[in-house]
Amino acid sequence: YTNSWTYMVLMRAALSKIFPQYDLILSLDIDTIVNENINYLWWYHKFLDNYYLAAVREPCKSNDNFMAINMGVVLFNLKKLREDKKDDEIIHALNTIKYEWNEQDCIAEKCQGAIYELPPDYNISNWVDLEKVHHRKIMHFAANKEYRELPIVKKYAQGFGTFNQPDNDFSLDIIIPAYNDVKGLERTLKSIYNSGWITITVVNDCSKEDYTS
Numbered sequence: 001y002t003n004s005w006t007y008m009v010l011m012r013a014a015l016s017k018i019f020p021q022y023d024l025i026l027s028l029d030i031d032t033i034v035n036e037n038i039n040y041l042w043w044y045h046k047f048l049d050n051y052y053l054a055a056v057r058e059p060c061k062s063n064d065n066f067m068a069i070n071m072g073v074v075l076f077n078l079k080k081l082r083e084d085k086k087d088d089e090i091i092h093a094l095n096t097i098k099y100e101w102n103e104q105d106c107i108a109e110k111c112q113g114a115i116y117e118l119p120p121d122y123n124i125s126n127w128v129d130l131e132k133v134h135h136r137k138i139m140h141f142a143a144n145k146e147y148r149e150l151p152i153v154k155k156y157a158q159g160f161g162t163f164n165q166p167d168n169d170f171s172l173d174i175i176i177p178a179y180n181d182v183k184g185l186e187r188t189l190k191s192i193y194n195s196g197w198i199t200i201t202v203v204n205d206c207s208k209e210d211y212t213s
Contacts, residue, residue, distance in 0.1 A: 012071060013094055013103040016078040016087040023079035024048070029072040029140060032123075036137045041075065041122055048077045052086055053107070054116035056123035067115055071104040072140040073123040075116075086110060172198045179205040 011018065015025055024045050028034070044054050054075040061068035081087045090103075090110050099105040108115070120128040125140040174192065178185045185202065192200060204211050 010094065010103055012074070012076075013090050013107060014087065015076055016081040019078065020082075023077070025076050025078055027071070027074045027076060028138070031140060032072055033139045034137070035139055036135060038122070038137055041073075041118070041137070044075055044116065044118065045077075047116055048075070048080070050080075050114065051116040052077055052081055052084075052111040052114045054118050056118045056120050056128050058127045059129050060127065066112060067108065067117065069104070069108045069115060070123055070125065070127050070140070071107070072125065073118070073138050075118075080114075174198060174200045176200065176202050177205055178202050178207060178211060180207045180209050182209050182211060185211070 012027055015027070019025060026042065048054060053069075055069035055071070056073060058068040058070050090106055093106050093110060094103060097106070099109075120130070120133050121135045121137045123138055123140050124130070124133055124136055176185065176188060189200070189202075192198065202211070
């Protein structure tokens with residue numbers, strides 16, 4: 001159903017196959033802002049031995065028998081997804097069933113009973129229980145109009161909306177992991193607006209291809 005969903009969105013259903021060298025991966029939507037130190041989020045991997053992923057609940061779509069999640073921030077246990085062949089099950093379902101929110105609803109359905117619930121602080125949006133939010137660790141502001149008035153969001157909007165130099169105290173660091181895909185890296189770099197307040201770091205993950213040029 002790629003006529004409705006981009007490959008980049010659907011890719012999250014296949015992370016365990018795309019990155020076979022990793023056992024754990026943290027996925028964040030592009031419309032999220034990390035507002036505090038989130039080292040503790042990575043610490044949750046200690047609890048994930050028997051879980052496929054950790055995510056924030058969406059109360060409006062959840063009930064006593066089903067935990068709906070928001071894919072804006074997800075900590076994936078790639079090792080368990082592979083071991084239980086759950087990744088194959090998810091990919092097969094996405095190719096045969098049409099879901100309302102596609103890979104988000106599919107992953108939630110197939111991983112029921114093995115989803116670790118994260119505090120809403122890690123994915124603050126209108127879809128979560130805002131009364132339980134204590135710290136604005138990660139803001140998922142696509143559906144959060146009230147957060148657009150926060151200084152950090154305004155700086156983002158100013159920088160990406162007009163491509164002008166934001167306030168002097170604002171800069172953006174982009175880190176791109178690269179592995180045996182020179183042409184893909186070239187396309188990625190060309191898609192990023194060249195500005196003095198953006199710093200790009202490319203990390204070569206032991207590729208066999210030559211990235212020096």
